[in-house]
Amino acid sequence: MDAHADHGLTVVVPVHNGARTLPDTLESLRLQTAPLHEVIVIDDGSTDESVRIARSHPVAARVIELGPHRGAAFARNTGLLEARTERVAFLDQDDLWLPTRAERVLAVFAAHPDLQVLVTGERVFAVAEDRADLTAGGHPFAEWVTWWPAADRVIAEMTDLPADAEPEFTWVRTSRVLSGSLTVTTSYVLPRTLSLQVGGFATWARSADDWVLLQSLAAHTPIGSIADRSVLYRVHPTNTSVTTRWPRTLLTLAAAMRHGGALVPADHERDAASVGPLIGTNLLPHYLYALAEEPGGRSAADTWALWQLLATQDDRTLRNLTRLARVQVRARLPEPLVSRTRRLLRGPRSDRVEA
Numbered sequence: 001m002d003a004h005a006d007h008g009l010t011v012v013v014p015v016h017n018g019a020r021t022l023p024d025t026l027e028s029l030r031l032q033t034a035p036l037h038e039v040i041v042i043d044d045g046s047t048d049e050s051v052r053i054a055r056s057h058p059v060a061a062r063v064i065e066l067g068p069h070r071g072a073a074f075a076r077n078t079g080l081l082e083a084r085t086e087r088v089a090f091l092d093q094d095d096l097w098l099p100t101r102a103e104r105v106l107a108v109f110a111a112h113p114d115l116q117v118l119v120t121g122e123r124v125f126a127v128a129e130d131r132a133d134l135t136a137g138g139h140p141f142a143e144w145v146t147w148w149p150a151a152d153r154v155i156a157e158m159t160d161l162p163a164d165a166e167p168e169f170t171w172v173r174t175s176r177v178l179s180g181s182l183t184v185t186t187s188y189v190l191p192r193t194l195s196l197q198v199g200g201f202a203t204w205a206r207s208a209d210d211w212v213l214l215q216s217l218a219a220h221t222p223i224g225s226i227a228d229r230s231v232l233y234r235v236h237p238t239n240t241s242v243t244t245r246w247p248r249t250l251l252t253l254a255a256a257m258r259h260g261g262a263l264v265p266a267d268h269e270r271d272a273a274s275v276g277p278l279i280g281t282n283l284l285p286h287y288l289y290a291l292a293e294e295p296g297g298r299s300a301a302d303t304w305a306l307w308q309l310l311a312t313q314d315d316r317t318l319r320n321l322t323r324l325a326r327v328q329v330r331a332r333l334p335e336p337l338v339s340r341t342r343r344l345l346r347g348p349r350s351d352r353v354e355a
Contacts, residue, residue, distance in 0.1 A: 007085075008087070009102055010037050010083040013039065014090075016069060018050050022054065022057075023053055025092075025093055030057075031099045031155075032099055032102040042076070042079050043065045044066050089190075092186050095184070096158060096234070097231060122183055122229055124232075167226035177218045191221075194217065194220060
């Protein structure tokens with residue numbers, strides 16, 4: 001560790017045109033029951049009132065303006081570089097922390113002195129004013145929403161949400177990290193020095209830059225986890241995970257990272273049996289939803305990567321995969337591509353599993 005090795009907690013908030021939600025996000029940090037060392041707002045080329053809001057909010061954030069828009073990964077890496085503590089947490093411009101989050105996170109680190117990387121659970125919410133658009137538009141996250149506050153009541157009602165019971169601490173298996181994203185970036189608490197040493201958030205990735213970093217960290221240190229849902233992840237019609245056109249790049253990236261030997265132990269065969277199939281993780285709906293939206297279907301390389309990631313001999317898994325894929329296909333793709341995709345899902349006659 002370097003001069004940043006104190007035991008405080010820095011929170012990095014990347015912002016790009018976040019004026020609508022940023023006041024509530026910063027207020028949730030101001031309400032923390034344990035003091036934060038610092039809040040750093042990284043403005044990533046905003047053209048709205050985000051900078052003014054960040055500078056005037058009583059949380060007293062340090063505001064850094066990047067100039068032209070460079071993307072959330074670049075902004076997060078800037079936060080890592082600027083942090084004055086070794087422990088760095090992240091909060092997106094539209095998400096919230098429950099008031100006890102910092103207190104609980106710091107208690108976990110105190111109880112586990114060797115812990116460097118911690119991830120937690122999250123609750124999904126959306127404001128009531130977005131409910132019609134989310135449900136009518138078939139937003140893939142809408143069914144996860146458990147809390148629908150009015151837009152002007154978010155902070156007031158947040159403070160009434162019950163905290164989870166004292167969470168159990170576990171170590172995350174590397175195979176689980178490889179099998180898909182563990183949780184949202186807002187739940188990460190990372191070591192500043194090691195995160196920078198392994199390359200930080202992947203600025204070259206079109207999405208899931210946080211998952212790439214977590215895989216790199218897993219090669220160097222165990223990852224701890226608590227199921228504490230002290231993060232409130234906001235769903236809205238323009239979530240980056242839904243609007244970003246990323247599946248083609250990420251399919252081949254995920255296959256390469258899981259089967260390329262960098263993280264899978266050398267004495268294990270590099271296939272789905274050693275790292276676990278993608279199904280059952282929160283990435284599978286992303287893949288199917290986004291692939292269905294891609295014009296022109298997918299290439300042979302994309303298809304091969306997808307089957308590497310989903311490969312399994314388990315009948316129940318295949319049935320679930322087929323059922324989910326058929327729903328997405330029928331809802332999203334033109335009929336000629338529907339027929340071709342159905343044939344792909346059925347596979348050779350000897351391997352078919354009826355849903």
